[in-house]
Amino acid sequence: MTTSNAPLPTYQAKDYKSELKPIWCPGCGDFGVVQAIYRALAAIGRPPHEIAFVSGIGCSSRIPGYTTAYGFNSVHGRALPIAQGIKIASPELLVLVAGGDGDGFSIGGGHVAHAVRRNTDITYIVMDNQIYGLTKGQLSPTSPKGLHTVTSEYGSLEEAVNPLLYVLAYGANFVAQGTPADMAGLAEVIEAAIRFPGFSFVNVQSPCVTFGEDDQQVKNHRATMQSLAKLGHDPTDRLAAMGLAQKYGKELHTGVFYKNPDPPPTMNALIKERQQVLSEKAPPRSRIFDRFLQT
Amino acid sequence: MTDKTRSIDLANISLRDALDLAVLVEEEAKDRYEEFADQMELHHNPEAARFFRFMLAIEAKHESRLAERRRGLFGDEPRAVKREMIFDIEAPEYDEVRANMTLRQALDASLRAETKAFEFFEAAAEMVQMKDVQDIFTELREEEREHQALVRQEIDRLPPEGPARDDDDEIVAL
Numbered sequence: 001m002t003t004s005n006a007p008l009p010t011y012q013a014k015d016y017k018s019e020l021k022p023i024w025c026p027g028c029g030d031f032g033v034v035q036a037i038y039r040a041l042a043a044i045g046r047p048p049h050e051i052a053f054v055s056g057i058g059c060s061s062r063i064p065g066y067t068t069a070y071g072f073n074s075v076h077g078r079a080l081p082i083a084q085g086i087k088i089a090s091p092e093l094l095v096l097v098a099g100g101d102g103d104g105f106s107i108g109g110g111h112v113a114h115a116v117r118r119n120t121d122i123t124y125i126v127m128d129n130q131i132y133g134l135t136k137g138q139l140s141p142t143s144p145k146g147l148h149t150v151t152s153e154y155g156s157l158e159e160a161v162n163p164l165l166y167v168l169a170y171g172a173n174f175v176a177q178g179t180p181a182d183m184a185g186l187a188e189v190i191e192a193a194i195r196f197p198g199f200s201f202v203n204v205q206s207p208c209v210t211f212g213e214d215d216q217q218v219k220n221h222r223a224t225m226q227s228l229a230k231l232g233h234d235p236t237d238r239l240a241a242m243g244l245a246q247k248y249g250k251e252l253h254t255g256v257f258y259k260n261p262d263p264p265p266t267m268n269a270l271i272k273e274r275q276q277v278l279s280e281k282a283p284p285r286s287r288i289f290d291r292f293l294q295t
Numbered sequence: 296m297t298d299k300t301r302s303i304d305l306a307n308i309s310l311r312d313a314l315d316l317a318v319l320v321e322e323e324a325k326d327r328y329e330e331f332a333d334q335m336e337l338h339h340n341p342e343a344a345r346f347f348r349f350m351l352a353i354e355a356k357h358e359s360r361l362a363e364r365r366r367g368l369f370g371d372e373p374r375a376v377k378r379e380m381i382f383d384i385e386a387p388e389y390d391e392v393r394a395n396m397t398l399r400q401a402l403d404a405s406l407r408a409e410t411k412a413f414e415f416f417e418a419a420a421e422m423v424q425m426k427d428v429q430d431i432f433t434e435l436r437e438e439e440r441e442h443q444a445l446v447r448q449e450i451d452r453l454p455p456e457g458p459a460r461d462d463d464d465e466i467v468a469l
Contacts, residue, residue: 013379026334026396031389039379180389183382184301209393218390 011045013038020065029206029218030060030127032180037067037096037125039183040190044094051094054083056103059134060127060206063098077108080115080124084267087120091268094194095121101128105141105161116170116199120267123193123200126163129208130216137211144249147213164245164257167201168238173260174200175241177253181221185254192256198266205252221252228255236261299415301380306422313428314365315376317435320384320412321358325351327386335401338394343401346449350405353445354385357438385412385439399456406446413439 016038024030041051051069055061057076064071070093074082083097104112104126115124131149132138138151141161148155168175174196178186186204193200207217233255234240241258265273282288303316328351335344387408393400413436420432 012377021330021333021337023337026331026338026392026394027390029390031330035389042377042379182298184298187379188301207390209390218388 011042011047013042016041016048016051016067016069018066018068022062022066024059024062025133025208025210027209028059029129029180029204029209030063032183032218033060033125033127033186033204033206034063034066036178036180036183036186036190037063037098039187040194041067041069043187043191044194046094050092051096052083052086052090053096053098054079054086055097056099056108057134058100058103058132059129059208060098060100061103069096077103077106077111079103080108080111080122083122083124084115084118084120087122088268088271091121095123096194097122097124099124099126100133100140101126101130101142101161101163102132102140105163105166109141109161112167113170116167116172116201118267119173119198119264121198123190123196123202125190125193125202125204127204127206128163129206129212130160131208131211133208133211137208142249149211160249162245162248163201163203164248165242168242168245168258172201172258173198173263175203175245175257175259176201176255177203177205177257179205179218179221179225179252179254181218181225182227182254185227189254189256192259196259196263198260198263225252225254228253228257233257235259299382299384301382303376303380305419307424308428310425310427310431311365311369311372312376313423313431314361314368315374316381317431318358318361318365319376319378319381320415321354321361323378323381323383324385324387324408324412325354325358327383327389328354331387331392334392334394335396340394340396342398343392343396346398346401346405353442383411384415385409397456399450399453402446402450402453406443406450409439409442409446413443 022031048068053064053067053069054072054074055064056074056079061073064073072082079097079099083095086093087095128142130140130142130144132140137149139149139156142163143156144160145158146155164175164177174193176189176193178189180186189202193202205221233244235256235258238258244253245257328347332344332347332351335347385408387404391404416432416436416439420429420436423429423432
């Protein structure tokens with residue numbers, strides 16, 4: 001057998017960019033998010049054919065098409081179960097999931113809790129624009145109370161879902177938040193989430209330029225965002241993370257809220273362990289065949 | 296300044312790395328203008344698209360001039376500075392554009408981008424240790440000043456702007 005001394009190929013952000021041109025509205029926060037994803041993937045260095053990118057339905061769910069990874073633009077709200085299936089069947093793949101707040105916390109809301117507790121090694125990136133943009137501006141689960149939209153002429157009467165607190169409460173082991181107003185920081189948290197062994201969650205405040213509120217746009221993020229690292233937050237303290245997460249919608253914190261310093265085994269690791277135990281206990285094939293013939 | 300670069304020690308940057316950084320800054324700006332021009336064409340705004348293509352050509356010219364200079368001095372020596380290490384130094388931010396933006400707004404966005412590039416190279420020139428690197432950054436700063444003047448000249452040529460278009464009923468999201 002011969003071994004090659006040729007250096008391993010390295011990948012640049014542009015290697016993950018597909019030929020397809022994004023058709024989001026000019027000024028949309030998602031342009032920055034996809035750039036941050038390219039950069040995070042370049043830092044990880046896995047070739048595009050070893051990456052699977054799954055999404056649901058919505059503006060942000062177009063993202064898999066804008067990458068050179070394998071893409072699955074799936075059913076509304078069902079990206080997480082599909083991604084978990086892919087990861088369990090093909091553990092060698094790096095599996096990413098993208099979607100909006102409506103896809104993730106309304107129609108797909110029931111899946112989030114189970115993805116968290118199942119702890120499959122996937123990264124879930126939610127582009128939280130607090131509105132249904134693709135369908136022309138209706139209330140979404142993270143729309144702030146009082147918001148005026150085409151479906152809430154007199155202002156929304158409902159409290160917003162808090163995605164950060166939601167996943168932290170269900171025991172997520174990696175929870176972060178970013179904004180396209182801080183591209184370097186966003187690329188960094190996405191990279192950290194991908195590197196984390198287990199289910200990781202990144203909430204990206206990605207404003208809707210067409211139907212979103214004026215004071216919630218990227219320019220406003222630049223003026224108001226607060227880095228958790230600069231605030232001295234300890235990302236290994238889940239309760240402190242939950243305390244900060246309660247400020248969702250009022251303050252914009254960026255960085256890692258929580259990262260379990262002692263990550264529990266992933267679903268794939270547990271399956272492998274179970275298969276090992278069962279194969280050790282299993283009788284030899286010949287005995288199984290004899291028993292089959294006797295019955 | 297630090298949020299514009301990652302893993303680059305500007306204070307101790309070598310001449311080769313400084314030139315590579317300069318090439319990448321222009322490349323990033325060129326790519327962004329191309330994206331903006333594509334977006335404007337897609338959203339039926341030919342005036343803004345034409346202007347962004349004009350800026351794209353300027354950045355491309357600047358990039359190729361710097362790349363040629365780098366090749367002349369350092370040949371094919373590998374690049375230590377990568378595109379992933381820089382963030383919107385001269386490229387206008389994605390949220391600078393709107394589907395229905397006027398030509399004046401496009402020019403204003405471009406002027407802001409040239410201004411921030413000027414500020415970046417000015418701060419970098421003050422920070423660096425080596426004289427030849429400082430000279431390069433100072434030269435780049437002055438080129439950005441020239442670009443600003445060019446954009447200002449275009450702005451001055453525009454007729455006064457009328458009231459903003461009311462596009463509330465226009466379908467812009469696809």
